[in-house]
Every structure is written in structure tokens, then in C-alpha cells.
Amino acid sequence: MTETAIADHGMVGDLQTAAxxxxxxxxxxxxCPRFDSPSVFGALLDDERGGRFSVHPVGTEYETKQMYHPDTAALITRFFTADGVGEVVDFMPPLDERATDNHRLVRLLxxxxxxMKFELEVAPRFGYGRVPHTVxxxxxxxxxxxxxxxxxLHVVREPDDERLAEAQIHDGDVRGTVTLTAGQVRGLVLESAAEGRPREIRVAEVERLFDETVAFWRSWLARSTYRGRWREIVERAAITLKLMTYAPTGGLVAAPTMGLPEQVGGERNWDYRYTWVRDASFSVYALLGLGFVEEAEQFGAWLGRRIREGGAGEGRPLNIMYRIDGSSDLKEDLLEHWSGYRGSRPVRVGNGAAEQLQLDIYGEALDSLYVADLAGLTVPHRGWAGLAGVLDWVTEHWDQPEEGIWETRGGRQAFTYGRLMCWVALDRGIRLASEHGRPAQVDRWRDARDRIYEQIMARGWNTTRKAFVQHYDTDVLDSSLLRMPMAGFIAPRDPMWLSTLDAMESELVTDSLVYRYDPGASPDGLRGSEGTFSLCSFTWVGALARAGRLDQARQAFEKMLTYANHVGLYSEEIALTGEQIGNFPQAFTHLALIDAALTLDAALDRAEPGAVHRAVSVHSVQLGGLRV
Structure with a gap:
């Protein structure tokens, strides 16, 4: 057997881990018990040694379809055979920040x-398949x-059913079958509660759990203020982001997976089960844009704790990423015993990029806090004292080489995007200090901000390419710079910017898909190539909309929607074949989708005389000010 295609998955979760x-x-x-815990089932990365929990018809051919229960994170996998139709309903009852030891994966048949006769197999492989277990x-x-x-593993059954004790045990795995007729419901519940004892669970009890889970997700989604043109796909993206949020701390994982390749057979196989300052900051824009103020406030608290703790590598105020509990031990190791997704090795656990210097994170953090401030989430005194210290550090250290947003491993450079976001950090800090009368070294911040602006215009602009480029010593284009007008650094219809858009379109854009940088340049110091980056593809949509190229923007957006999988989820990248590759589902991609939809909705609304403005108020504030 070979690993199932990345896109051929749905996801369920309880706000602390996911399946x-x-x-x-x-x-x-x-x-289990957390996103960044060792795997229990890992067949995605090694079909033979990873472990799985499978349920499917036996003794007959079948076809399958998969869907989400409407407006929820409960997943339904349907089986169609010559003898009947069956389904498996998978869900995890959500946990709040107080409950951390009772994770339940419910599988209703x-x-x-x-x-229909179902075959069941529970074959765990603890500790990434390295730790033996007893049964x-x-x-x-x-x-x-x-x-x-x-x-x-609890059995969901009625008193007169055949008992699971008659199932087969082989090498620590449990296998069995159950035959159902129309209307019958049975199932299994896998639970991580400490000192849990197996018990027979009645169907009615599990159906109540299902109803409570459905009610939770529908109540949460009802808080969305989005009424735009792409409501179904935007709301699915919002649910996906919520599923990747760790409730006890408010941290957002970049993805719930590790080791999935950016090129099948290649070495760009990173562990994304951590909270990047950058990704989580972007989530504030998306969540506030949809009206989810509480989630944005939780991330603000998470970021505030990281700032108050300080003490990152090389004396800088922040690391680029943390574990979901806020700790910073992300030592990178290799799982030599696993073959990797379709032979993509090495399989990495931990992430060595955690020690990198990436200056852009300060701009993304400050911009998110500024946007939150516009929504009424004002930084408290202790938080401001920490932020002022961060901005003092940026003032002293912005003009140095770094690894950049793409976490290159080929040496530090003066990346234009890093300089841009240092400008953003100082600009937003100045605005926050001025608007709230906070004590700060505003004159020093303003002087540094203006020097950054002048340097980017002088050295980030390449007169030969007639475009802004990746760093000062190259002519390589970089789609991270699509955020320049969004950040307010340059007007979206400035001739220099329109020329940059044209250059990117001719070199980085293939139909609606956008590469991070010239795929032939390989500036990240690694062998092989990669697919187009879906974050950049959605950011391209927003840049086009801001530049007034609405028809082109809408077409690019609609085409990107065709690359979603069957339940509306996206990985990190799209391969040449159209296959989804990279870690899955990817928070960055879904954040960018939401931002593109909000930006495009607002632009289309303004272009329609007398049209009802569907864009949410907070996002309208952004579009009317700095973020155009």
C-alpha cells in the first residue's frame, strides 16, 4: 500500500489536537494529547509502520464520498455498495482551556x-512508531x-449485540467486524482520559455527544459577520482555523501535520505543528474581519506573554515560533525509521528554523495589534511596556542580514520584506503611542522608520527589473512583497508598484497560481524544487483587487477555489499536476483565502453603484486606511 493522497483527507478536532x-x-x-505530541496513528507518513484506525466495508466493492455535517467540524464518510449504503460519522467533542486530559475521537457507524458489513482495525503506533504497547x-x-x-477504546453498542471481546488481537492490533442493517447505529470511542476503563456506551449517549458538538460549532459560526459572495468557502476556512487553535493558550498551529513534502521525494519536509508569530498575527486580520473578536483577543494575550517572557536567541525579543504552550524547545530531529510520504525523506520532527532571525515577525505582530486596537482591543499597560521594548530593539537592529520569511537555509541577506515589516512595526508603534498618549521614544522610532523607507526605495527597487526584489544583492522577485500596498508602504496604483505587479505576473504567476520566488533560482539553499505557494496565490488576488484589476482578481480567486479538496481544505502548495502538497491543512492558506475574499468583496461592492456593502465593518476600516 502507498500513503493516501494529501488532499484525500478531512479533519476533525477538539481544539487541542486533530485527526x-x-x-x-x-x-x-x-x-495525542496535543497537536505537537508524538503520533499515535501516522500512516500518512509511513503506511507500513505508522499505524491507523480504519473502518470500511468488507466483502464487497464500494465507492466513497466525504462531506462535513453542515456548518460543523463533524465529518461524514459515506460508502456505496451493491448491498446498501453506509457511513462513518467522525467527530471530537470540543474541549475548553480547562480540560486537557479527556480527548475523545468518536466513530459512529x-x-x-x-x-453492510464493516471491518474495523485499530493499530496504534505510539511515539512515532518507536514505542511498543500492550493490549x-x-x-x-x-x-x-x-x-x-x-x-x-470504548464500544458503542446495545445490550443484545455481539461483544468486541470476540474480536481478533494480533501483534497489539485489534481487528473485528460488525454487520448492520438499515437504521442501525454502532461505533467506537477512542479516549485519552487518565485511568480510563473500557465501558459499553449506548448509542443514545453518543448521539447526544454528537448533538452537543454540532450545537457548539453552529453557535460559534453564528458569530460570523461575513455576508459576502463566498460564504460557504469562507466559513469552512474559519472552522478550519478554529480547529487549529490550541484552546489552553490561544496559539494557532501552522498545520496539524509534519513531514509532508513541498516536493514529492524532496527534502523540504518540515514540522509545522507549532505557533509561528507570523501566522498567528495574520490570523488576527482574518478573524476580526469575520467578527471573531474573542479569538483575536486570545492571540493578543498569547503574544503578550511571549513579549513579557523575552529572552529569545541572540538577545532578540521574540523567537519566530513556539510550541503551542509557549515554550521554545523545538530541536529538529530525523525519524530515520519512517519512509516518509511517498518516499519523501528525511521525515523531520521539531523545527531548526526556530533559531533563525526573521525580522518581518515584528511588523506582523505590531500590525495585528494595531488592527486589534481599531476593533477596541487596546493593549494594556504591561503589554505596552513590553511592546515599547520590542520597538526599541527594532530601532537598533533592523539594518542587519537575516534568514527572511521563507526560512531560507542558505545564509542571511538584507531581505526587502524583512525591512518592509520593520517599517510596519515602527509605523504602527508610532500610531499606537500617539493615539493613546503612551510613553515611547517616538522620535527615534520615526527616524528609523523613515530611514527604512528611504533604504527600500533606493536598494529594494531594481532599476533593471523595474520591480522591487527579494533582497538588495539579487534581481530575484519575491511574492512576499505582494503585501507592500496592504501594509500601507506604497499606494496600490503607484507606477512603481504596478510595474512590480507586471514583473511578478510574467515570472511568478502561472494562471492563478503563484510561486514564492523564481522556481529556478533556488535561493533557499536546498536541493529540488517546489510547487506554487497557495498563500501567495490568494495574496495575489488581494493585490490585484487593490490595484483596480477586479476582473483579473475575481477570475484568479475563482480558479484558486477549484484547487480546494472535496471538503474545502487546502495544503501549503500546489504541484505541477494540480495535486496538493506540503503540510495539510495549512493555516496560512486559509487565512489568505479569507483575506482575499474580504478584500475582493469590498472592492467589488465599491465598484457596484448603490450596492449593499457586504464587507464587515472592521475590515472596512482597514481598507479605508492603512491596509489598502
């Missing part, structure tokens, strides 16, 4: 029509145990 489930009904990625079977279910972790 990826294939269109064939197999859980082939699940880390239902026969919809006719008759204890009882009438109510099974306990899988290691020295550090125990998972309890």
Missing part, C-alpha cells in the same frame, strides 16, 4: 440503506498502553 481521516475511512494521522481486552473495550500514554 486526519481519509476518504476511505481511515484515521492515518493523530497526535451507520447503515443507511440495505445491509488489555475486556467486555467493554480495549486499553492500549505504554509507560507514558494510555488510550481506551
Amino acid at each position: 486526519l481521516i481519509t476518504t476511505d475511512g481511515s484515521v492515518d494521522w493523530f497526535c 451507520r447503515c443507511v440503506r440495505g445491509r 488489555d481486552v475486556s467486555a467493554g473495550g480495549v486499553v492500549f498502553s505504554t509507560d507514558d500514554v494510555a488510550l481506551t
Whole structure:
């Protein structure tokens, strides 16, 4: 067998961890108890040694379809056979910040029509497949145990059903079958509660859990203020982002997966189960744009804690990423015993880029706090004292080489985007200080801000290319600079900017898809190539809309929607074949989708005389001011 295609998955989660489930009904990625814990099921990265939790029809050919229960994160995988129709309903009851030890993955089996025999296999591989486990079977279910972790499998059944104790146990795996007729419902619940004992769970109890989970997601989604043209896809992106938020701290993981390749067979196989300052800052724009103020406030608190702690590498105020609990031990290691997704090695756990200097994070953090301030989320006194210290550091250190937004491993450079975002950090700090009368070295900040502006215009602009370029010693184009007009650094219809857009279109854009930089230049110091970067593709849409190229922007956006998978999820990149590659689902991509939709909606509304303005008020403030 080979690993299931990245796009052939849906995701469920409980706001502390998540499971990826294939269109064939197999859980082939699940880390417990947290996003960044070692995997229990990892067949996504090694079909033979990774482990899985599979449910599918047996003894007959079948076809499958997968969907989300409307407006929720409950996933339904449907099976169609000659004898009937069945389905598996997967969900995880959400946990709040106080509950951290009772993760439940619920798998309900239902026969919809006719008759169906399901085959079940629970084959955990703890500790990335490196830790052996024991199996204890009882009438109510099974306990899988290691020295550090125990998972309890409860049976969902009625009193007159055949007992799971008659299932087969082989090398620590549990296999069994269950035959259902139309209307019957049975299932399994995998639980991580400490000292959990297997018990028979009645169908009515699990159906109540399902109803409560549905009510949670629909109540949460009802807070959305988005009423634009792409409501279904935008709301699915919002649910996906919520699923990747760690409730106890408010941190947002970049993706719930690790090791998925940016080129199948290549070495760009990173661990994304951590909170990047950049990604989480971008989430503030998207969440406030949809009316989710509470989530934006939680990230502000998370960022504030990181600033108050300080003490990052090389004396700088912030690391570029942290574990979801705020700790910074992300030592990178290799899982030599795993083959990797379709042979893509090495499989990396941890992330060595955590030690890099990436100056852009300060601009993204300050911009997000400024946007939050516009929405009424004012930085408290202790937070301001920390921010002022950060900006003092930026004032002293902005003019130095760095690794840049793309986490290059080929040496430090004077990246234009890093300088741009240092300008943003100082500009937003000046505005916050002035608008709230906060004490600050505003004159020094203003002087540094203006020097950055002059340097970018003099050295970031390449007269031969007639475009802004990746760094001062190259003529390579870089799509991170699509954010220049969004940040307010340059007018969206400035001739220099329109010339840059034209240059990018001729070199980085293929139909609606956008590369991060010239794919032939390989400035990141690694072998091989990569696909187009979906974050950049959606950012391209926003840049076109701001430049007044509305028809082109709308067409590019609609084309990007065709690259979503069957349930509206996106990975990091798109391969030459149109296949989704990279870690999945990717927070960056869904954030950019939301921002593109809001930006395009607002631009189209303004272009329609007498039209009702559908853009949410907070985003309208952004569009009317700095973020055009």
C-alpha cells in the first residue's frame, strides 16, 4: 500500500489536537494529547509502520464520498455498495482551556440503506512508531498502553449485540467486524482520559455527544459577520482555523501535520505543528474581519506573554515560533525509521528554523495589534511596556542580514520584506503611542522608520527589473512583497508598484497560481524544487483587487477555489499536476483565502453603484486606511 493522497483527507478536532481521516475511512494521522505530541496513528507518513484506525466495508466493492455535517467540524464518510449504503460519522467533542486530559475521537457507524458489513482495525503506533504497547481486552473495550500514554477504546453498542471481546488481537492490533442493517447505529470511542476503563456506551449517549458538538460549532459560526459572495468557502476556512487553535493558550498551529513534502521525494519536509508569530498575527486580520473578536483577543494575550517572557536567541525579543504552550524547545530531529510520504525523506520532527532571525515577525505582530486596537482591543499597560521594548530593539537592529520569511537555509541577506515589516512595526508603534498618549521614544522610532523607507526605495527597487526584489544583492522577485500596498508602504496604483505587479505576473504567476520566488533560482539553499505557494496565490488576488484589476482578481480567486479538496481544505502548495502538497491543512492558506475574499468583496461592492456593502465593518476600516 502507498500513503493516501494529501488532499484525500478531512479533519476533525477538539481544539487541542486533530485527526486526519481519509476518504476511505481511515484515521492515518493523530497526535495525542496535543497537536505537537508524538503520533499515535501516522500512516500518512509511513503506511507500513505508522499505524491507523480504519473502518470500511468488507466483502464487497464500494465507492466513497466525504462531506462535513453542515456548518460543523463533524465529518461524514459515506460508502456505496451493491448491498446498501453506509457511513462513518467522525467527530471530537470540543474541549475548553480547562480540560486537557479527556480527548475523545468518536466513530459512529451507520447503515443507511440495505445491509453492510464493516471491518474495523485499530493499530496504534505510539511515539512515532518507536514505542511498543500492550493490549488489555475486556467486555467493554480495549486499553492500549505504554509507560507514558494510555488510550481506551470504548464500544458503542446495545445490550443484545455481539461483544468486541470476540474480536481478533494480533501483534497489539485489534481487528473485528460488525454487520448492520438499515437504521442501525454502532461505533467506537477512542479516549485519552487518565485511568480510563473500557465501558459499553449506548448509542443514545453518543448521539447526544454528537448533538452537543454540532450545537457548539453552529453557535460559534453564528458569530460570523461575513455576508459576502463566498460564504460557504469562507466559513469552512474559519472552522478550519478554529480547529487549529490550541484552546489552553490561544496559539494557532501552522498545520496539524509534519513531514509532508513541498516536493514529492524532496527534502523540504518540515514540522509545522507549532505557533509561528507570523501566522498567528495574520490570523488576527482574518478573524476580526469575520467578527471573531474573542479569538483575536486570545492571540493578543498569547503574544503578550511571549513579549513579557523575552529572552529569545541572540538577545532578540521574540523567537519566530513556539510550541503551542509557549515554550521554545523545538530541536529538529530525523525519524530515520519512517519512509516518509511517498518516499519523501528525511521525515523531520521539531523545527531548526526556530533559531533563525526573521525580522518581518515584528511588523506582523505590531500590525495585528494595531488592527486589534481599531476593533477596541487596546493593549494594556504591561503589554505596552513590553511592546515599547520590542520597538526599541527594532530601532537598533533592523539594518542587519537575516534568514527572511521563507526560512531560507542558505545564509542571511538584507531581505526587502524583512525591512518592509520593520517599517510596519515602527509605523504602527508610532500610531499606537500617539493615539493613546503612551510613553515611547517616538522620535527615534520615526527616524528609523523613515530611514527604512528611504533604504527600500533606493536598494529594494531594481532599476533593471523595474520591480522591487527579494533582497538588495539579487534581481530575484519575491511574492512576499505582494503585501507592500496592504501594509500601507506604497499606494496600490503607484507606477512603481504596478510595474512590480507586471514583473511578478510574467515570472511568478502561472494562471492563478503563484510561486514564492523564481522556481529556478533556488535561493533557499536546498536541493529540488517546489510547487506554487497557495498563500501567495490568494495574496495575489488581494493585490490585484487593490490595484483596480477586479476582473483579473475575481477570475484568479475563482480558479484558486477549484484547487480546494472535496471538503474545502487546502495544503501549503500546489504541484505541477494540480495535486496538493506540503503540510495539510495549512493555516496560512486559509487565512489568505479569507483575506482575499474580504478584500475582493469590498472592492467589488465599491465598484457596484448603490450596492449593499457586504464587507464587515472592521475590515472596512482597514481598507479605508492603512491596509489598502
